[in-house]
Amino acid sequence: MKRLVLDASAVVAALCSPGRGATLVVLEAARLGLVQIVVCDEAEAEYRRAVEHPRVRRYARLADRQGFVSALCDGGMRVRPSAEPLHVWHSADAVYVQAAIAGGARTVLSFNVRHFLPPPAPNVPAPRHPVRVEVAGVTVMEPRLYLPALREG
C-alpha cells in the first residue's frame, strides 16, 4: 500500500475544497484503504491548530473539524519522526519529511512546496512556485501531481 504524508495546508484545503480537489480524492483513497496516511504527533498538533483558523471555521464544509482531524489521524499510521537533520527553508516543515522517512512514505503532499526548498543562498532568488521538490529521498509535491501515481495503483 502506498504511504504518504499530508501537511496542514493540504488538510485545510481538503476541508474547504468544493469537492473535486485532489486532496479530497487522496482522502477518499485513504478511506478505501488504497493509501495509508502517515502521521506523527507534531503533524496532528499543527492540523488541529490550522483548522481552528477563523477563516477556516467560516469556510470549512464540516462543523466537526477536530473530529475530521481525529478520523484522519486515527485511521493513519502513527510514527515518531526520524531524527535525521534536514535543511529546509521553513524548519517547521521538516517534521513532515521526517515523518515520511520514519513511516516509509515516499511522498509529502503540500501546498507550501516552496517551504521544503533548501534555505536560499544570499543574493540567489529562490524559485517562486515550485510544485515538486526532493528532500532526503522524499518527494514533496502539490496534491494534484499525486493523482497519476494513485491511478497506477
Next chain:
Amino acid sequence: MGEAADEWYYQGMTKRAARGAARKTVAAYRVTPAAQALIRRAAALVREPPSVYVARAAEDRARQDVSEAERAAARRRLGALLDAMEARPARLSEAEAEALGREAVAAARRRA
C-alpha cells in the same frame, strides 16, 4: 532444532521432570503436537522459554488486531465525514481553498 539452540533450550534442564514441565506449559495451548513443536523450535531460536514466547506472540497479535480494528473504524468515520461534506455546499473555489490552507498554516505557526 539446531545444536546451539538445543543447547540453550536444555541448559539447566538436565532433569527429566524439568523438561516435562516446560513441555506442559506449551501443551496448555490447544494446538496440535506439531504446532507445539513449532512453537518450541521458534522459542529456542529467539532464546526464550516457550511459554514466554507464546504469551508475547499472542500479545503482539492482539495489539495488532486491536489497532487494525481501530484504524478501520477511523476510516469509516472519515468516510462518513467526507459524505457529510457533500451535503454542505462549498463557498470557495479550489484555488481559494489552497490559498486558505497556506494562510491557516502561517497563522497557526505565528500563534504557536
